[in-house]
Amino acid sequence: MTTSAELPAAEVVGSAAARLLPADTPIRFLDHDGRLVPDAGHGRYAMPRTELLTEAYRRMVLGRRFDAQATALTKQGRLAVYPSSRGQEACQIGGVLALRDTDWMFPTYRESMALVARGIDPVQALTLLRGDWHCGYDPHLTHTAPQCTPLGTHLPHAAGLAYAARRRGEDTVALAFVGDGGTSEGDFHEGLNFAAVFRAPVVFLVQNNRYAISVPLVKQTAAPSLAHKGIGYGVPSEQVDGNDTVAVLAVLCAAVERARNGHGPFLVEAHTYRIEPHTNADDASRYRDAAEVAAWQRRDPVARLESFLLATGALTDEDVGAAREHAEAYASQLRDRLLHDPEVDTGQLFEHVFAEPTPQLREQRRWLEEELRGES
């Protein structure tokens, strides 16, 4: 049993907690028009390298065009469903660029843009949402877990994978995406606690896009910020302007670096906004006004970064044109590749339930084959 003499004094607990606390206001480098703010990075975070920012810009242009194409394809019935991440480009691309190729990413259904930004073939990235197989890419080859739909349930996985990497002597970091709504699930809390107790090199990126389908943040939590949820578990946390790519990258790169150097998990809350409805099937007019959406559109992350990089001379008008052209070509290729229906292979039903199908599965597979032969 612990005696009271062994417990740290209240002041010590207080100051330890203070070190874990996020900044009072979100970390920011750029204002809404893309101009550097006076207290950039709150003096706590370094400006990312210019090449990282120009690369982020290119991938954001591509990501946005991909996302618009996916939305259009859904309207044409080419995808079963599509949860757009328009407006969240800084987080989608920031999460990818903060990682090395060998680091692991744990995405949700919202992260199709991050998948393609990671270099995953767009048709493979959309396999799930096309109604084809559940996951279209190879998680081991891409160091990217299957997109997770049951909210928050992948967070303990990220902690476990990151911990395993440390046990194996690898310097791999895991970055897991989760939404504002997802932070209410039990697994979010268990994931943070496990990560902290086992000092797992994992970064939790909460994209606070203000809504969980129709439920606004005020109904989701009474916490001062979602970043504050880290401190109860001993996980240092930060909040960042999620539409400021410079800030997102600055904070995420620091968090990843920290984790890689053995200092354990980190939680980042990125304040952003979901411009489109939850998915194509959602009617957002039932729960939010157009004025609110318009206000957030004026904080557009792509335009903001573009203005900044043009002003600093890191990008030229030609670079901007080239990025857009490339994105156009990418989108039109994607459109062509998704024009036809995916191939139907009924044998897949019985494969991969286990490493080796059970006798029952072999039998059921034969029944289906017989049935299909009878039909033809």
Added chain:
Amino acid sequence: MAITMAQALNTALRDAMADDESVVVFGEDVGPLGGVFRVTDGIARDLGDDRCFDTPLAESGIVGFALGMAMNGFRPVVEIQFDAFAYPAWEQLVSHVSRMRNRSRGAVGVPLVVRIPYGGGIGGVEHHSDSSEAYYVHTPGLKVVIPATVPDAYSLLREAIADPDPVIVMEPKKLYWSKADVALPVRTAGFGNAEVRRPGDDVTVLAYGAAVPVALEAAEVASDRGRELEVLDVRTLVPFDDQTVAESVGKTGRCVVVHEAAGFAGVGAEMVARVQERCFHSLHAPVLRVTGFDIPYPPPILERFHLPNADRVLAAIDRLQWDDQPDPRWLTEVPA
């Protein structure tokens, strides 16, 4: 006027709330949005947002909170957004909701309802099409009901809300937009009663939820081919109506069970066991099952191969030893 199953459920909630102040509705997106299937459409607006409200996104919290409210005078009706998202609430359902009455020697009942849209056939991506009824029926202390018709949707939900025990109402997503001419309020047979949806003398077909229309379609075709199927809509899995089932099989001597969920250790297995226990001497053939395969629910492009359809029911009917020959299926070796 023709109304949909979703509308009948909506009216059942409104009527129950009007009759009893203690009935409250909550869950994810059930407030201003009206639920992703619009079952709670307009209820928060019309009856007040203290009677129908959104909660934080946490199913374990939703069900546990409902239990607490039920212990203290309320009758919560909670919505789980989709079948597979009930799993975070598993601990609450199995260790608490189902056992509170038993643990407290009857002192604490928990009159709460968990509504779960379930099943496939709607082109849903993974985790949106599970048939999870077997998990609940295997948990003593939970009643489990599944409407297949619009009037039953209304009546079973009303009865569930009035019930002194916890009831899982599984709503077949595929039938949410099915329509019927029905004047509400309507009361159909109570819990523990199966309904004969189509009489017949040759084979009893047991079905529930979205499998009922499949069985009826098969019965239509079978009748053209000279065999009359008696289609029983089981309606309430717990409590189960042994009597109506046994009477029907006693008459027909043959039985096929149809459901969407995987066959292995599914509800069909229980029904088959009960039929053979009670009707062994009336049976002319083994009782067969037409079910989903023993696989995780497949993606949309493959679901039509997984779901039971009328052809599969008819194929099973054909295998009921009409010529006293053993079923060839069980004589064939399992492929390597």
